[in-house]
Every structure is written in C-alpha cells, then in structure tokens.
Amino acid sequence: MIKLSKVNEVEFEEYLDFMIPDHANEITKNFNLTLEQALEESEMMINDMFKDGLATEGQCLYNIIKANSNEKVGLLWYSIIPEINSAYLYHILIDEHERGKGYGTKTIEMLQDNLRERGVNSIGLSVFGKNDGAYRLYKKMGYSNTRISMEKTL
Structure with missing residues (x-):
C-alpha cells in the first residue's frame, strides 16, 4: 500500500516552510501565546532539531x-x-485529501515493524490537546498516555 522514500534537500526546505508556521499555529491553538511568539518558538525548535539540516x-x-x-x-x-x-x-x-484512507495507520505499522527489526524497544510521541484525529489514531494503534499536561488561561 505504501513505501517510504528519503526526503531530498528541496523537499526538506519545502517541509520547513510548511512546518514552522503550521507548528506555530498549533501552539497558538493550544497555549496562551501570540502567533509571533509561537513562530519564534517553532523556528527555534526546528532549527535546534535540524542543526545540520537534512544531514542531522x-x-x-x-x-x-x-x-x-x-x-x-x-x-x-x-x-x-x-x-x-x-x-x-x-x-x-497525511495530505488532507488523502486522510481517512488508512495511510496514517499503515505508516505507523511500517515504522513500528522497522524499528522492532532494528531492536528499538519503544516509540514516544506528543499530541497537541486539540488534535483529536491524531489522538484517536494513536490510541487505536495501542499508544497509551504517559503524562498529561494541562493549562488554564487566566
């Protein structure tokens, strides 16, 4: 049904152009930050995660x-x-027009199988509180809560 192929440099730059503002929008939906603050936080996080670009x-x-x-x-x-x-x-x-067709499930299954073959014992992840679709997918796939963060805006 699916296969994985490594992202090239052009695709990586396109992903960053998408990911930084998208992540910032999720931050503003879930935390008490302005979009400007969230963009700054998102850019710092992504740049830290990819210190050496795609070769990190x-x-x-x-x-x-x-x-x-x-x-x-x-x-x-x-x-x-x-x-x-x-x-x-x-x-x-998963591209919006491809959601609900099993690609998320198949991707997680493929990743789990690959990691298991490599001797990896567990997979961690975080889900924004307002991302109900992702939360349902991960619960369906057997992921369990290990911690819950909460916040109240005053």
Whole structure:
C-alpha cells in the first residue's frame, strides 16, 4: 500500500516552510501565546532539531508514497535515541485529501515493524490537546498516555 522514500534537500526546505508556521499555529491553538511568539518558538525548535539540516544525525525524514502509483501522500519524521533504545515520532502528515484512507495507520505499522527489526524497544510521541484525529489514531494503534499536561488561561 505504501513505501517510504528519503526526503531530498528541496523537499526538506519545502517541509520547513510548511512546518514552522503550521507548528506555530498549533501552539497558538493550544497555549496562551501570540502567533509571533509561537513562530519564534517553532523556528527555534526546528532549527535546534535540524542543526545540520537534512544531514542531522538521528533525524529521519521520509515521504510517504503510494506503492502502486508513486504518488506522495504525506511525510514522516522521527528520530532514534540509541542511548535509551527508543524512538520518538515527531510528525506524521497525511495530505488532507488523502486522510481517512488508512495511510496514517499503515505508516505507523511500517515504522513500528522497522524499528522492532532494528531492536528499538519503544516509540514516544506528543499530541497537541486539540488534535483529536491524531489522538484517536494513536490510541487505536495501542499508544497509551504517559503524562498529561494541562493549562488554564487566566
């Protein structure tokens, strides 16, 4: 159904152009920050995560491709943390018109199988509180809450 292909430099730059403002919008929906503050925080986080750009050790960024047509349907970003034999799932992005067709589920299954074969013991992730679709997907896939952050705007 799907396959993964490494993101190239052009695709990486396009992803950053999308990811920084998109992440900032999620921050403003979920936390008491202005869009300007959220953009600054998002840019700092992304730049820190990709210190050496696409060549940053430990960061894995892949296109999600329909196997039968080679059409791109999304993107997967994760890292492996060898010190604790774990992985961290940063982002699964399925194109809006491709959502609800099983690509998110298949991507997680493929990632889990790949990591299991490599001897990785667990995958961590975070979900913004207002991202109900992602939360439902992760719960369906067997992920459980390990901590809950809460905030009240005064």
